[in-house]
Amino acid sequence: MQKISYAQAGSDALIEEMKRDPTTFHLATSAADELVNEFGSERVRATPIAEGAFTGIAIGAAGSGYRPIINWGMITFSFVAMDQIVNQAAKIHYMFGGQAKFPITFRASVGGGRRVAAQHSQSPYSMFMNLAGLKMILPSTPYDMKGLLKSAIRDDNPVISFESNRLMGVEGEVPEEDYTVPLGVADTKREGSDVTLVALAWLVHEGLAAAETLEKEGVSVEVIDPRSLVPLDEAAIRASVQKTGRLVIADEAGPTAGASAEIITVVTEDSETFAKLKAPPKRVCALHVPIPYSPGLEDHVFPDRDNIIAGIREVLDAG
């Protein structure tokens, strides 16, 4: 099987889906030569740096029979388009009584680690999860990236693809034949019996490293990667916690009203799962601050494998 990078897997998914479906087209503030050469300048357009307008344009084109793929670049820039995302894209299918479909894929990089300070190091998934009407994926491997992005492009709804900055160069095995990864199906990245670690994006890799270390101490960690946040595979998370009795969540976003808080609720609101808990759940998240620039500051703010190990130990000590 070929080994390609996370970034390449995204590009491959995009090109294959644009070949597959002539109603797709691509808008971003720059037009990559690779795409223009393959699909022409009608279907691959460089837009002005006006995210609000081209996000809205995607909505209108989607409602008129097309399947736009939008790349905001960094998630930071999506905030410029918040009216179109929040008031329009998320609600338009519902508020018009379901009379038209709006198949749109929005791609954006997320996460920190690049020393680019507060605006360009964000992971604001939960801001979007809070809206009804948007789906969202968060791949952690090249395989998942390609399969999930293909599913996103084929989906008949607006889907945001959050793509981790820290993982762009990470390589992994990806089949050459066409495949998809369905939205709403978590992946058990490592089986274990003592504690469930629900980890997102880059922290899946940190979590697997933490699990390796803890295995040497006789602690068996199950690593669950939700892969998509909406829909969220609640059943898989509950099943794992029912097995292990313990829950730790690792997320590069801050904890407040975050995906991590939602995942805890998925577990604690379900009486059957709650009854199996041996210890209070624990979140290992970024500190609740804007992301700072200087390396020592940034590294202090983001969690890593050591924080995950500490979090797991805390849960194990609690019961």
Place this chain on the structure above:
Amino acid sequence: MTLTTEKQLEMLRSMQTIRRFEERASDDYQAGAIYGVVHCYIGEEAVAVGICAALNADDQIISTHRGHGHCLAKGADLNRMMAELYGRQTGYCKGKGGSMHIADFSIGMLGANGIVAGGIPIVTGAGLAAQLEGKGRVAVSFFGDGASNAGPFHESINIAATWKLPMLYVCENNLYSAGTIAADTLALSDVAARAAGYGIPGVVVDGNDVMAVYEAAEAAVNRARAGQGPSLIECKTYRWRGHTERPGQEDPRPKEEIEEWRQRDPINRFATSLMEHGLLTEEAWQKMDAEILAAIEDAVKFSEESPFPEPEAALEDIFAES
């Protein structure tokens, strides 16, 4: 192009339908049968009807919070519109939208929108779809003077002009941005002058003269269909009623000014002109009005007899099923 008598009478009927629909919607809103908020278009009917008269059935439009006129001018069904205002299952949006969110994608009406300027990028996307499709369709953005001060207006027109999208940008300048005098917020008195900044035609027309609006629209539509790109049409008009129908709201407009504009009633003006040209008799006009009132009465009856949606339907249509 000279329009046929039949077409001109159809335009008059459309204008009067908008007015009678809204008079009834306002009454029923005051009576509590219609909820939330209702924004009336009365006084501005010549704009929607004049523009839509230049469009084909498969051309697309987008509307604003003041959307009834655009819906009806594009051919929306009275029953389903009134039923939506009544919050019924049979309404255009199955009771999920109300007055501010009526859409009928099957007739190219991409929706009323509660965010000022929010629809402008969306319908520009319909223009992009029309260009990609290459069948000569056009898309029309209706918006007000207030929206012309917002970023989406400028961003969208810049893109449409750069890509030569088949678009009409139609500004309904009713002189007030909600409760604020538009002139106090516009750097120039004519919104149409802004077209120069994007290298596209910009014209000011008397928005209370339906034929003048139609002629401006026809020229812009021909240009768009020929692949020459977008145009900006500014229609100077006036709304007779307050920003919304909510009782007791402040209205900064002088009574004399309102009365002066009522004297320029676009419907009376068009009907009188048709009579002067021997295309309409007073009797035929009365008959047309009676037919419209009867159709609206039927729409109210249809709405009253329609069921409310089941409460559980609130959970439907969040996502499209693939």
